[in-house]
Amino acid sequence: MMEENIFSSPVQFIKNVGPRRAALLRRLGIETVGDLLYHFPRRYEDRSVTRSLVSSLLGETVTTYGVVIGGQEYRPRKNIQISKLALDGGRGVFYGVWFNQPYILSQMPPGTRLIVTGKLNRRFGAYEISVQDYEVIPRGLPLAPRRIVPVYTTTEKLYQKHLRTIIKNALEAWLPKINEFLPEELLRRHQIPSISEALYQIHNPDHPDKARAAYRRFVVEECFLFELALAILRERIRKKTKPHRYLRAGSLIPRVKASLPFHLTGAQKRVWHEIETDMQKDVPMRRLLQGDVGSGKTVIALLALCKAVESGLQGALMVPTEILAEQHYLKIKSFLKPFGVTTELLVGSMPESRKKEARSRILLGQSSIVIGTHALIQDKVMFHKLGLAVIDEQHRFGVRQRALLQEKGVQCDLLVMTATPIPRTLALTVYGDLDVSEIDEMPPGRREIETRVIPKEQLGKVFALLCAECSKGRQAYVVCPLIEESEQLNSEAAVELYRKISKQLAGQFRIGLLHGKMSAEDKEGVMEDFRAGHIDILVATTVVEVGLDVPNATVMIVFDAERFGLAQLHQLRGRVGRGSERSWCVLVADPKTEEARKRLKAIESTSDGFALAEVDLRIRGPGDFFGTKQSGLPDFRVADLQRDWRLFVQMRKEIPRYIKSLKPGTFKYFLLEQRLRHFQGKNLLYSLD
Numbered sequence: 001m002m003e004e005n006i007f008s009s010p011v012q013f014i015k016n017v018g019p020r021r022a023a024l025l026r027r028l029g030i031e032t033v034g035d036l037l038y039h040f041p042r043r044y045e046d047r048s049v050t051r052s053l054v055s056s057l058l059g060e061t062v063t064t065y066g067v068v069i070g071g072q073e074y075r076p077r078k079n080i081q082i083s084k085l086a087l088d089g090g091r092g093v094f095y096g097v098w099f100n101q102p103y104i105l106s107q108m109p110p111g112t113r114l115i116v117t118g119k120l121n122r123r124f125g126a127y128e129i130s131v132q133d134y135e136v137i138p139r140g141l142p143l144a145p146r147r148i149v150p151v152y153t154t155t156e157k158l159y160q161k162h163l164r165t166i167i168k169n170a171l172e173a174w175l176p177k178i179n180e181f182l183p184e185e186l187l188r189r190h191q192i193p194s195i196s197e198a199l200y201q202i203h204n205p206d207h208p209d210k211a212r213a214a215y216r217r218f219v220v221e222e223c224f225l226f227e228l229a230l231a232i233l234r235e236r237i238r239k240k241t242k243p244h245r246y247l248r249a250g251s252l253i254p255r256v257k258a259s260l261p262f263h264l265t266g267a268q269k270r271v272w273h274e275i276e277t278d279m280q281k282d283v284p285m286r287r288l289l290q291g292d293v294g295s296g297k298t299v300i301a302l303l304a305l306c307k308a309v310e311s312g313l314q315g316a317l318m319v320p321t322e323i324l325a326e327q328h329y330l331k332i333k334s335f336l337k338p339f340g341v342t343t344e345l346l347v348g349s350m351p352e353s354r355k356k357e358a359r360s361r362i363l364l365g366q367s368s369i370v371i372g373t374h375a376l377i378q379d380k381v382m383f384h385k386l387g388l389a390v391i392d393e394q395h396r397f398g399v400r401q402r403a404l405l406q407e408k409g410v411q412c413d414l415l416v417m418t419a420t421p422i423p424r425t426l427a428l429t430v431y432g433d434l435d436v437s438e439i440d441e442m443p444p445g446r447r448e449i450e451t452r453v454i455p456k457e458q459l460g461k462v463f464a465l466l467c468a469e470c471s472k473g474r475q476a477y478v479v480c481p482l483i484e485e486s487e488q489l490n491s492e493a494a495v496e497l498y499r500k501i502s503k504q505l506a507g508q509f510r511i512g513l514l515h516g517k518m519s520a521e522d523k524e525g526v527m528e529d530f531r532a533g534h535i536d537i538l539v540a541t542t543v544v545e546v547g548l549d550v551p552n553a554t555v556m557i558v559f560d561a562e563r564f565g566l567a568q569l570h571q572l573r574g575r576v577g578r579g580s581e582r583s584w585c586v587l588v589a590d591p592k593t594e595e596a597r598k599r600l601k602a603i604e605s606t607s608d609g610f611a612l613a614e615v616d617l618r619i620r621g622p623g624d625f626f627g628t629k630q631s632g633l634p635d636f637r638v639a640d641l642q643r644d645w646r647l648f649v650q651m652r653k654e655i656p657r658y659i660k661s662l663k664p665g666t667f668k669y670f671l672l673e674q675r676l677r678h679f680q681g682k683n684l685l686y687s688l689d
């Protein structure tokens with residue numbers, strides 16, 4: 001029966017699940033039988049039965065077997081009730097003790113066969129177990145000599161014991177009806193068990209090896225489904241053609257190139273060629289541009305935007321912070337003014353009247369290039385003819401926001417840029433729906449940034465460096481400690497640090513303050529002063545983290561650096577070393593954990609963002625690195641990008657073969673589709689339609 005699918009049958013129909021337990025299960029994200037069966041154990045406990053209790057096991061949790069020979073109850077204090085059963089373990093008598101479970105005695109009369117688990121003590125010369133878990137073995141059933149018990153993530157009021165029973169019931173009722181949905185060849189190649197075997201073994205392993213094999217099956221399964229979803233998505237995109245076309249040889253690009261104050265590096269030329277080629281195709285571009293901090297991605301975005309403009313289309317550039325939007329806007333606007341290109345800024349904190357005017361110019365096509373923050377993807381914003389959408393610092397946005405910007409046009413071209421590089425192999429799988437370009441070369445004349453980790457006690461050294469550099473006419477950023485909880489607290493910390501530094505240095509230097517709680521206008525003013533060199537030292541929160549480009553700034557000081565992630569520190573460091581002067585990055589830190597020490601050591605010893613990304617992956621795993629929620633990475637149940645990346649890469653290669661063997665309309669195809677939907681629904685990866 002096709003309707004009887006585990007991924008659509010509600011969990012209520014399982015024995016022992018009523019409305020109350022169904023509600024508890026829902027809290028665990030379990031609504032269907034499939035959800036329940038894919039709720040895998042968090043770990044296992046080895047409860048192999050210990051045949052003889054010996055003193056070397058005292059204090060340990062043991063599992064043993066006994067036949068009830070008698071029992072008693074007592075109440076030593078008002079709120080405590082104790083049930084004590086004497087059990088014959090075959091090699092001597094021991095006691096099982098239960099607290100506040102008054103039914104134990106009546107439920108387990110003499111002769112009952114029991115397996116009990118709990119901590120082993122000795123009292124008055126006899127062994128005694130404080131029972132944490134027990135199981136009655138029905139007459140006639142043998143004792144399994146080795147028992148591996150699953151431990152699940154559960155929720156308040158839903159006990160392990162109950163969850164185990166419910167899952168057991170579900171397996172009993174459904175296993176005979178579950179059919180394999182993965183290609184046979186996949187099972188064979190990876191030597192993994194079938195779905196029913198794997199589901200059974202992952203919940204009730206006969207042996208640890210069986211549990212491992214089952215686990216492996218689900219890793220392969222998730223990996224396969226993920227790559228399959230990406231392949232379907234790529235295929236679908238490939239079939240779309242875009243309504244707009246670009247001029248093959250327009251007049252704006254050559255003029256813009258000629259007036260750049262520098263020559264493009266070889267890497268910039270290469271990626272520009274890749275992008276331009278993509279834009280000229282009939283299908284929409286979907287490209288990721290990776291390049292380390294300071295490698296010069298902005299100018300590439302500028303060229304792409306100009307290509308849209310010279311072809312009579314609009315281009316949009318979305319960035320994560322208002323300060324960065326403002327910076328890009330000012331630069332691009334003044335650069336393109338001589339060419340008669342109109343540039344528009346749209347950020348949330350602009351007065352409503354100004355926003356309204358901007359929106360109307362965007363709608364009428366009077367603005368060719370639109371630069372902004374999340375404000376760009378609001379419903380109210382409509383474009384006249386958007387050809388290209390660029391997203392800078394794309395790791396700060398989610399898949400959904402990326403899609404929303406793209407939907408402002410009709411099949412518009414998409415270029416996403418990131419300075420938070422990820423290893424290429426991983427990029428191919430994670431951003432599997434995008435093509436990847438890489439700027440792997442820095443503009444000429446850059447000098448290595450000197451990075452030092454300095455303990456708080458040596459703050460004097462830090463100030464000396466600040467004074468020395470600012471006296472030479474250079475500028476500095478001072479970033480205050482990061483307080484995760486709120487922007488409010490961060491801003492207060494910045495004000496505090498600003499006061500401290502002003503007290504010490506206000507006579508000598510001009511000091512500015514920048515934080516998230518300031519009005520947009522004040523922020524703009526401060527940034528303008530800093531850019532113009534009217535401020536020597538800028539005390540700021542992490543609002544300065546991404547994108548800012550002030551080449552005269554040569555010092556970056558980060559307080560409490562141990563609180564920052566590696567990617568974040570690398571970004572902050574990237575604010576300096578943008579000119580030809582020697583630059584410093586000072587990390588004032590007092591690392592307390594091994595992990596923090598490793599992070600700081602890594603940033604001190606390498607300036608290569610890609611190498612740092614690899615280190616970060618090793619230290620923290622990709623989940624943290626990408627900020628799973630933001631990157632649109634699925635949250636896998638058992639697969640792990642860091643551990644299993646080879647499998648992902650291999651699977652990506654194998655996928656076309658498997659796709660060929662899938663025959664639409666067959667029962668197997670239907671089953672796979674069901675599971676894929678289930679997988680994607682959970683991950684909110686991409687919608688199927």
Ligand code: ADP
Nearest residue numbers: 262263264265293294295296297298299443549
């Ligand atoms: P990012 O890749 O971090 O966004 P930017 O685009 O902000 O880097 O560029 C960093 C700095 O390098 C800017 O000041 C920019 O003008 C400069 N720059 C970019 N390309 C070149 C180049 N080919 N030669 C010299 N300087 C360049």
Ligand code: MG
Nearest residue numbers: 297298392547
């Ligand atoms: Mg940038």
